Amino acid sequence: MTKGxxxxxxxVSDPPLLALEGVGVSLTANGARLVExxxxxxxxxxxxxxxxxxxxxxxxxxxxxxxxxxxxxxxTGQVVFSGENIAGASEARLARLRGAGIxxxxxxxxxxxxxxxxxxxQIAEALRWHGRLDPAARRRRMIEVMRLVGLPEPERLxxxxxxxLSGGQRQRVALAIALACAPRLLLAxxxxxALDVTIQDQILRLLDELRRSLGMALVLVTHDLGVIARVCAxxxxxxxxxxxxxxxxxRLFAAPAHPYTRMLLDSIPQGPRACHPLAPIPGRPPxxxxxxxxxxxxxxxxxxxxxxxxxxxxxxxxAAGGGFACxxxxxxxxxxxx
Amino acid sequence: xxxxxxAEVKRPEAMEAGGTSIPSADGAIGRRKLPRxxxxxxWLLIAWMALAVAGPLxxxxxxxxxxxxxxxxxxxxxxxxxxxxxxGVLTRVIWGAHLDLEIGFFTVAxxxxxxSTLGLLAGYFGGVIETVVMRLVDIAVxxxxxxxxxxIVAVLGPGLGNMYIAVAMVGWVSYARITRAETLLAKRLEYxxxxxxxxxxxxxxxxxxxxxxxxxxxVIYASSDVILGxxxxxxxxxxxxxxxxxxxxxxxxxxxxxxxxxxAPWISAFPGLAIVLLAISFSLFGDGLAxxxxxxxx
Amino acid sequence: xxxxxxxxxxxxVPVAVGITMAVFLLVRLIPGDPARTLLGIHATxxxxxxxxxxxxxDRPLYVQYVIFVRHLAVGDFGHSYYYGQAISRLVLDHLxxxxxxxxxxxxxxxxxxxxxGLLAAARRDQVADHLVRIGAVVGVGLPSYWIGFMLILxxxxxxxxxxxxxxGNGLPSHLFDLFxxxxxxxxxxxxxxxxxxxxxxxxxxxxxxxxxxxxKGLPRRVVLLGHALPNAIVPAVTxxxxxxxxLVGSTVIVETVFAVPGLGQLMxxxxxTRDYPVIQAVTLVLGVLxxxxxxxxxxxxxxxxxxxxxxxx
Numbered sequence: 001m002t003k004g005x006x007x008x009x010x011x012v013s014d015p016p017l018l019a020l021e022g023v024g025v026s027l028t029a030n031g032a033r034l035v036e037x038x039x040x041x042x043x044x045x046x047x048x049x050x051x052x053x054x055x056x057x058x059x060x061x062x063x064x065x066x067x068x069x070x071x072x073x074x075x076t077g078q079v080v081f082s083g084e085n086i087a088g089a090s091e092a093r094l095a096r097l098r099g100a101g102i103x104x105x106x107x108x109x110x111x112x113x114x115x116x117x118x119x120x121x122q123i124a125e126a127l128r129w130h131g132r133l134d135p136a137a138r139r140r141r142m143i144e145v146m147r148l149v150g151l152p153e154p155e156r157l158x159x160x161x162x163x164x165l166s167g168g169q170r171q172r173v174a175l176a177i178a179l180a181c182a183p184r185l186l187l188a189x190x191x192x193x194a195l196d197v198t199i200q201d202q203i204l205r206l207l208d209e210l211r212r213s214l215g216m217a218l219v220l221v222t223h224d225l226g227v228i229a230r231v232c233a234x235x236x237x238x239x240x241x242x243x244x245x246x247x248x249x250x251r252l253f254a255a256p257a258h259p260y261t262r263m264l265l266d267s268i269p270q271g272p273r274a275c276h277p278l279a280p281i282p283g284r285p286p287x288x289x290x291x292x293x294x295x296x297x298x299x300x301x302x303x304x305x306x307x308x309x310x311x312x313x314x315x316x317x318x319a320a321g322g323g324f325a326c327x328x329x330x331x332x333x334x335x336x337x338x
Numbered sequence: 339x340x341x342x343x344x345a346e347v348k349r350p351e352a353m354e355a356g357g358t359s360i361p362s363a364d365g366a367i368g369r370r371k372l373p374r375x376x377x378x379x380x381w382l383l384i385a386w387m388a389l390a391v392a393g394p395l396x397x398x399x400x401x402x403x404x405x406x407x408x409x410x411x412x413x414x415x416x417x418x419x420x421x422x423x424x425x426g427v428l429t430r431v432i433w434g435a436h437l438d439l440e441i442g443f444f445t446v447a448x449x450x451x452x453x454s455t456l457g458l459l460a461g462y463f464g465g466v467i468e469t470v471v472m473r474l475v476d477i478a479v480x481x482x483x484x485x486x487x488x489x490i491v492a493v494l495g496p497g498l499g500n501m502y503i504a505v506a507m508v509g510w511v512s513y514a515r516i517t518r519a520e521t522l523l524a525k526r527l528e529y530x531x532x533x534x535x536x537x538x539x540x541x542x543x544x545x546x547x548x549x550x551x552x553x554x555x556x557v558i559y560a561s562s563d564v565i566l567g568x569x570x571x572x573x574x575x576x577x578x579x580x581x582x583x584x585x586x587x588x589x590x591x592x593x594x595x596x597x598x599x600x601x602a603p604w605i606s607a608f609p610g611l612a613i614v615l616l617a618i619s620f621s622l623f624g625d626g627l628a629x630x631x632x633x634x635x636x
Numbered sequence: 637x638x639x640x641x642x643x644x645x646x647x648x649v650p651v652a653v654g655i656t657m658a659v660f661l662l663v664r665l666i667p668g669d670p671a672r673t674l675l676g677i678h679a680t681x682x683x684x685x686x687x688x689x690x691x692x693x694d695r696p697l698y699v700q701y702v703i704f705v706r707h708l709a710v711g712d713f714g715h716s717y718y719y720g721q722a723i724s725r726l727v728l729d730h731l732x733x734x735x736x737x738x739x740x741x742x743x744x745x746x747x748x749x750x751x752x753g754l755l756a757a758a759r760r761d762q763v764a765d766h767l768v769r770i771g772a773v774v775g776v777g778l779p780s781y782w783i784g785f786m787l788i789l790x791x792x793x794x795x796x797x798x799x800x801x802x803x804g805n806g807l808p809s810h811l812f813d814l815f816x817x818x819x820x821x822x823x824x825x826x827x828x829x830x831x832x833x834x835x836x837x838x839x840x841x842x843x844x845x846x847x848x849x850x851x852k853g854l855p856r857r858v859v860l861l862g863h864a865l866p867n868a869i870v871p872a873v874t875x876x877x878x879x880x881x882x883l884v885g886s887t888v889i890v891e892t893v894f895a896v897p898g899l900g901q902l903m904x905x906x907x908x909t910r911d912y913p914v915i916q917a918v919t920l921v922l923g924v925l926x927x928x929x930x931x932x933x934x935x936x937x938x939x940x941x942x943x944x945x946x947x948x949x
Contacts, residue, residue, distance in 0.1 A: 098850065099852040476654065481923045485923075488904075592782065599788060606782075610782035
């Protein structure tokens with residue numbers, strides 16, 4: 001029942017490290033669904049990207065994985081990590097998992113670090129709570145992790161405060177915090193959006209390098225297709241709370257199935273059709289409390305038909321890997337799995 | 339010293355409104371209605387004012403002594419008991435209502451007008467006016483408010499009138515700070531620039547354009563300052579420096595009742611309760627007003 | 637950083653000057669001959685003449701002010717005929733209880749406000765939060781002399797644990813006797829600190845580093861106390877400092893209610909006896925005290941927030 005086979009440069013490790021099944025997130029106040037029926041799997045050491053506009057539900061989805069949803073939101077569905085369903089797990093169980101089994105970095109490195117606490121202490125804190133290392137070993141590990149993320153002069157930096165560091169350095173510190181206990185999965189929510197373009201590049205390369213060397217799986221959420229292209233092997237496109245297409249990265253860029261993906265690619269300056277004039281997508285995503293019936297993208301879709309406004313398109317798996325949910329896909333031929 | 343104290347003297351955050359706001363996923367706040375605090379507070383204040391006006395008309399004199407009935411505990415005839423001179427405490431408390439409401443008004447109004455005007459002028463014209471005003475502010479702020487008021491009253495002589503003068507002399511400072519800060523902010527906004535560029539005379543810019551936008555903060559502060567004014571007035575009454583006997587001012591009644599704390603605690607307890615209830619009424623009203631006039635930043 | 641402290645001290649000078657000027661003018665407000673006023677009922681022609689010379693009343697006003705300041709500089713606050721003592725001596729004798737009461741009151745304020753603020757922020761919009769906030773509204777709505785009265789009524793008269801008045805001898809006795817007075821002050825001030833703390837805690841809890849802390853696997857309690865609180869404490873302490881004037885004013889009333897032999901009581905008594913030199917001196921001392929405490933609060937900020945430290949050095 002997993003949607004989409006996992007094709008990657010490495011063989012699929014059986015069973016998957018992370019499997020989301022029918023995950024939904026809604027507001028407890030009025031039941032509006034921010035995330036609807038999201039499913040994907042991830043094997044050890046794989047990199048998976050989730051791309052979408054603001055409000056598509058991508059950040060909410062990965063927060064739901066470790067139970068870091070804001071108050072007033074409720075999650076449903078299954079989240080299986082290393083064979084264990086953690087979706088309804090107790091806060092204590094999740095706390096033990098966070099930082100140790102699953103790490104997370106966030107978008108804004110400036111606000112992600114505690115301004116009144118020494119940087120080194122923030123990194124070592126995770127070690128204190130999860131490990132059984134003595135203080136000396138903790139310090140060694142902290143320095144080691146700082147070197148790992150490419151921070152210069154770790155001993156000196158450890159005794160600084162966040163405001164004394166540059167944006168790139170801060171994001172590296174945030175990474176160090178997330179990686180301190182060597183988690184098997186790293187969730188990254190727009191990790192480079194708030195950084196300068198040159199620094200973005202460095203951080204992305206770092207992420208890729210870390211994934212390879214540590215054998216760590218990576219889920220990267222972003223609105224920037226360029227970031228996906230650099231780091232991820234597979235990608236899911238989200239719109240209005242649902243995954244509308246999933247594919248290996250190369251295939252997505254070369255031959256997208258879903259019209260939204262196509263229009264997304266057409267709207268970026270360095271996309272595959274860079275010579276063509278930019279074509280922004282008209283309209284805006286729907287308000288989660290007032291989603292139209294049927295396909296969420298139909299109001300803005302040039303290929304929409306009556307069928308699209310009556311039923312939500314079902315997910316169709318592709319033999320070549322991945323899948324899509326659309327009544328009018330852009331594929332020359334679409335083969336379905338039973 | 340002004341480098342570290344905030345440019346305006348702000349009460350700490352007002353309590354959040356009791357009005358409903360419905361979160362929706364795109365972050366917009368749903369309907370906004372009048373904050374609960376404001377409505378409840380307003381009704382309470384109306385009730386107080388009605389009491390202050392109607393009470394004296396319906397009750398007997400607060401000063402008739404009846405030594406046969408002195409120090410009686412609360413009963414049907416005297417719901418709040420009697421004091422050492424046989425005067426009904428309830429009667430005195432109700433008669434005192436208008437006194438303390440007046441105190442609230444007269445301690446705040448002069449300070450409000452003087453301070454806001456000076457603050458507006460200081461913020462708008464800057465230069466010498468601003469320097470002079472802010473220096474005065476710095477000095478006045480250095481003193482504990484009560485202490486300086488007591489000192490001035492000590493010099494001028496006890497009595498409510500002198501107390502009002504004393505408060506006006508020092509109390510304008512907070513309003514000046516607030517309005518000056520607001521004026522400095524508003525001055526830069528486009529409508530003020532536009533008005534000036536149009537060549538409108540200063541007076542017009544100040545009155546028609548800046549004032550309405552700058553005054554709400556001062557009004558909010560004033561509504562909670564009233565409580566402090568009432569406390570101040572009754573404290574001075576308590577210390578013998580405000581209202582003088584046999585006036586039924588609440589602080590005075592409490593002071594009189596002090597020596598009887600063991601025998602007749604009701605003498606001091608009830609007027610105190612009255613002050614507390616009045617203060618809560620103003621507090622609710624003021625917080626509600628703040629929630630209403632300030633754009634909600636959560 | 638030492639330089640910063642020194643700079644701040646230097647900035648205090650104009651304010652100090654302003655205070656002395658205000659106090660100087662205070663007595664001059666009284667209609668009539670200042671010398672006669674200051675001597676009060678003890679005025680005899682000889683004494684009045686001597687006083688006039690001492691104050692330089694024949695000289696222009698600004699010279700009188702200079703003389704006044706010169707006297708202050710050598711610790712000459714004048715002489716109290718009522719008490720028959722040099723006022724500087726009087727002030728020193730009464731300073732101790734006031735300072736003790738202030739410190740005690742501040743400590744109790746923090747003891748009340750910190751846990752309450754934490755509770756309210758952690759259990760936001762739940763029962764505990766509402767209770768705390770109602771408590772805060774009530775606390776501010778109680779005039780201090782009434783709080784004192786109620787505390788006396790309940791804990792000194794009805795259930796005789798604490799003394800009705802007084803200061804006691806020796807430190808343990810001071811701490812015991814001053815408990816009710818200090819509590820009275822705390823009841824008035826803690827709502828202000830509490831509200832500020834709650835607001836800044838809520839702001840801190842909405843910040844990005846809270847996400848990071850939770851993503852590390854820290855339990856909620858640790859996140860609240862170890863991450864949110866250190867960031868939120870600074871505005872709360874600032875509020876405490878801002879209200880120091882209110883605190884000192886409170887002390888005056890509380891000293892009167894509980895008959896604590898501090899500066900406040902000295903001042904009130906002197907009003908009754910028209911002992912203007914004493915009134916002048918106490919006003920001055922209390923003003924200086926407030927200014928110093930404000931400085932202390934600023935220094936506290938330096939200590940607690942490394943970002944402020946960086947701005948300053």
